[in-house]
Amino acid sequence: MNASPQSSSRRTDRPLLAIGLRLMAMVMLSTMFMLIRLAGREGVSAPEMVFWRQAMAVPLMGGWLLATGRLSLLRTKRLRSHAMRATTGTVGLVCNVTAAMLLPLPVGTTLGFTAPLFAVLITALVMREHVGPWRWTAVTLGFLGVLLITRPGQQDIPLAGLAAGLGAGVIVAIVSFQIRDLGRTEQPITCVFWFSFFGALFASVLLPFYGQAHEPYVWLLLVAVGLAGTLAQLLVTAALRFGAVATVVVMDYSALIWATVYERTVFGAMPPASIWLGAPLIIAAGLIITWREHYLARRISPTSALDEGATEEIAGDAAVPQPR
Template identity: 30%
Template structure:
């Protein structure tokens, strides 16, 4: 009898640990992007670095193992749409974090499961009952509490952040479809190659080199955090079902709050403490309904 058997409970706990580490990495993406913006690097260049470094790491790690199989896909069209959706999400988010605290952009990102639920009706032909529609509405009321439109506290960048969340929702829905015929490595490759090709013609016009050690660290970290985070969440998904991992994505708000407070000296304001729990509670309710109805659950982390 083999002595290497790992009890399912331990595998799930390890998967949860990897997922939490992935969410820490995703916070590192936004923190690096915000820091690069503060030291004068264009957000176009920041987005390019995020995907170009990601592409180099995917190629270095997966090409020797998979060879040409890495680039074979069941649908280049769906992979392209998926990559463009994530590129749009990243661009919106990286621009938004230059003007908003990470806690605000992170809280708005938690509307992704609400948007996925709403979009599943026209895109997947699913039926959404009045309970989940109510949860969607309540969740967006929470967003209004956070951004407070019509007041002096409102910044138009909040709309960019919301548009980024919408793009992420499309990305998640496309991911659900391509996962049926392409490996995670192939999907990561196409995310990197499409974004790099799209930005390569224009990024030289916005290019600048960091002039400080912390700027150089963020220069490379924005891509490394992205690649490692995606690798960890893929590994976690192989150890624990999505229904187990999904709620732990909300722990990212603690990582965002810590980074915002200690790195950028932007502590959360009182309205975030009111609005964020409303958004999170709405997302958790939808997760519970999806689980009860035995529908697929997708990641709700901010993976820009």
Template identity: 30%
Template sequence: MNSTSIAPVRADHPLQGMAWMVAGVFLLAVLDALSKHAVSQLSIPVLIAARSAMVLVLLGPWVLRSGGWSALRTRRPWAHGVRGLFSVCSMLAFFESLRLLPLATVIAISFAAPLFMTLLSVPLLKERVGVHRWGALLAGFLGVSLIVGPQALDGDLGWGAWLALLASLLYAASMACVRWLSPTESDLSMLVWQNLTMGLAGAVGLLFVPLEAPAGMWPIIALMAILVLLGQLCTFRALRLAPVGVVAPLHYSELLWAALLGWVFWREWPGAHVWWGALLVVGAGLYTLWRERARTHGGG
């Protein structure tokens, strides 16, 4: 899954790129729905350890095809460790929020991640954020407060909303680390080291919880591992076939899939405040993406 795993494709097939992105987002929405079911049946350390182990098994053929362990050699192990720590903590918070909130509400709050990435790019990556993107950030966080606010004031959301927001912040930090690592590290290397770190963290957690899982959960965990990789493969392919500005906005379609899956399996449907708040967050994210493109072409 590094640059040699998928042949480079010119960014001149927008419809194909959009189709791959929609497919990837759908697979990731199914993954989140399975995660919501899994956390009702398993302790989170068991889920993290098992899923990470299965992902590593599935990555094995790519590692061998890319030259074995030499493809994973790195001069920045501590940077991988920091990214892995952010990923572990983000997953812990995300899984726990799924226990407490409707699926679509968690996904809507998770759309704050690109806003956090913009914020973190200032201290971590020394990037400049212009007045337009600061305005978009403000609008986006107003949207988040609209999603969280009404029920939080009634005491219905409580820790679930804060955990979902924390998961978004930590995910944004892990993605900032990807940008930091990308000049020297391959996609495959980052995937393997991330899952190694998460697997080790899950194994440590197993010291404090019983290693118990209903027999029927193991195929579901295996399916989750497959969906992780297939979803990422689809999004990688989309970004190779079409410009980021064409396919990235389709990531927000996950809210629609999450709402549909939540209604089908748990009879959950987001309130109007979630949709209005998500509209603000998505709009802010799209505007931030547009300003990022303008910045890279000489804008501010």
């Protein structure tokens, strides 16, 4: 029997290495969003930012595959599915970029943790699958945390930023279902490459309207955004080759630490006090959902952990961190 894309991507179990790689991935993602915010302050628009983020990843990944003799991994018979996933994922990336520009980094990062909550809602309300009391309790806790952070009417959080942050959570929940389908036939690097390729292609339509000349410093920021994002994707992929999803996914919440550090050291501000009330509830909700999904998957099939790993591995950074 031929090895599936999922099983071929996992070669050995080294949990400490996997955790270290996932932590590094969160550092790179947090760095990317910090750079996005800096570039936004220099006048770079969200559509332009998305284009350069995606466009720079294409030659980086293509060159790496060519140098390692693995260019054949880009062959696919599912270009239409990749294009549909890229359409949804690019919208999610626009939401993430907008949130990074408009919100304090810790707030935007924490709102990104709501993806598992929306995944549960989609599972119950759209797919009509059974959702038990554990996950409903987690959803309630999570959205209570959102209310504590935003405190409607009492806190100066831009409405557009709040909508973008929560929109990113909705999009990554939708993308997770698309990725689960792609992961049944496609290699992780194949999905990440075509996501970046089609994402850059779609964003290029808006480039004539939003693109503009920049100072060398700003171009360096845009290059750094592309490098940080691509490296984060590769680190996420590597982490899941050495450890199971249940082992590494908890490390995603370390992004809140780096976001807070960058907010204080780079932007000279501290996150609103309300985040320390709401963030623990959102994180607890995500952990409950992750544990419950892993528990149910193990009951259904002993190979489900590999399926979960493939889903996480090819997710990209359209909506990250993304524990389910």
